Amino acid sequence: MLLYYLIPNKLVSNVFIYEYKVNPKPQQITAIDEAIRTSQFVRNKVLRYWMDNRGVGKTEMFRYNTLLRKEFKFVEELNSHACQTAVERVLKAVNRFYDNCKKQIPGKKGYPRFKKNTRSVEYKVSGWKLSENKKNITFTDKKGIGTLRMIGTRDLNFYQLEEIKRVRIVRRADGYYVQFSVQLDPRDTVKPITPSQKAVGIDVGIKYFLADSQGNIEPNPQFYRQGEKQLNQLNRKKSKKYRKGQPQSNNYRKARERYARKHLRVSRQREEFVKRVALRLIKSNDLVAYEDLNVKGMVKNQHLAKSISDAGWSKFRSWLDYFGYKYGKITIAVSAHNTSQNCSNCGKKVQKSLSTRTHICNHCGFVEDRDINAAINILQKGLSYEVQLGGNLRSDFALSTVGHTESYKLGEFDPLASLE
Ligand SMILES: [Zn+2]
Structure with missing residues (x-):
């Protein structure tokens, strides 16, 4: 017996990631690494909080994040939305774990774990600014990353600023990248x-x-x-x-x-x-x-x-x-x-x-x-x-x-x- 189901349009991902290589100066690298480390710190702290207080939900986790920002200066220095995305990462891991338990999949359930090698920090719509020609990006929070020139062939001018939902700085084995996630239907472009x-x-x-x-x-x-x-x-x-x-x-x-x-x-x-x-x-x-x-x-x-x-x-x-x-x-x-x-x-x-x-x-x-x-x-x-x-x-x-x-x-x- 075969069953079928139809996947409606919206399940086909309409989030596009555009990526640019950047060549930060040594002091900018320090600042980026520091921002990534801070986001990992927030993530691990919030996870610890969830482990110690099982049953806490979204609201408590975000409230705890606010406390962290008050307590630690280096957390306060990272853009508040970037801290939020770190909390969202925990939420995602926790929800996946609960889902697996509910589905009663045999074997490992994927209990959320602490991260040691986070490689990115994710901003939302604030904490960064594009230059007039959209070839440079400036991070405006107190981490001091400053302006990065973006190397790549994609022209961001094609998109409205409000179509950019997330900006991520990623560290890879061969250097640093800035990613933009843009929400649009692939069919609009062909x-x-x-x-x-x-x-x-x-x-x-x-x-x-x-x-x-x-x-x-x-x-x-x-x-x-x-x-x-x-x-x-x-x-x-x-x-x-x-x-x-x-x-x-x-x-x-x-x-x-x-x-x-x-x-x-x-x-x-x-x-x-x-x-x-x-x-x-x-x-x-x-x-x-x-x-x-x-x-x-x-x-x-x-x-x-x-x-x-x-x-x-x-x-x-x-x-x-x-x-x-x-x-x-x-x-x-x-x-x-x-x-x-x-x-x-x-x-x-x-x-x-x-x-x-x-x-x-x-x-x-x-x-x-x-x-x-x-x-x-x-x-x-x-x-x-x-x-x-x-x-x-x-x-x-x-x-x-x-x-x-x-x-x-x-x-x-x-x-x-x-x-x-
Ligand atoms: Zn035959």
């Missing part, structure tokens, strides 16, 4: 594109990143595996320099930074890759059907762990849904059940092991690459969902599946069973 009259099904594989029902194959990007080798080396170097129970050396700190920089580069490459593939698929098709895989379950499986996490499948899927929404295309998640076993030509079951790369049907004689055969099945499922839904399926709704066939239960999904 012209509708001419329908392609095409639909596509895609199968994410182990051998390839994906195969589609039109017979195209997108190979796995090599950079991650190469990058991973280097990452492992850097990680080993880092561990060698680690001194247990002692203050860490400069060499350890350097090794750790090198590792973090590499990690950042690799994850950026991966994100760029999946984004590019998703955009291409959405632009050249009107409907994209993909497998509703349980990535969490799959990554747990040792054999598949590398390829799956490599491929960034869940990131890819979010980009597909996002671009689908943006360009008014339909994305459908279908159950993965039997998609690789059945013959896409006659519908009969053709048992094959994971190592069999070619689908050869002994009923109708159809021969095709195993993943392309699966992709065709996925497309057919996707199209049949659309038929079942009939008039309900509108292009301004993204479609997703929640129910699963009896052999495919959330949380206990054995990837090998469906791939065999």
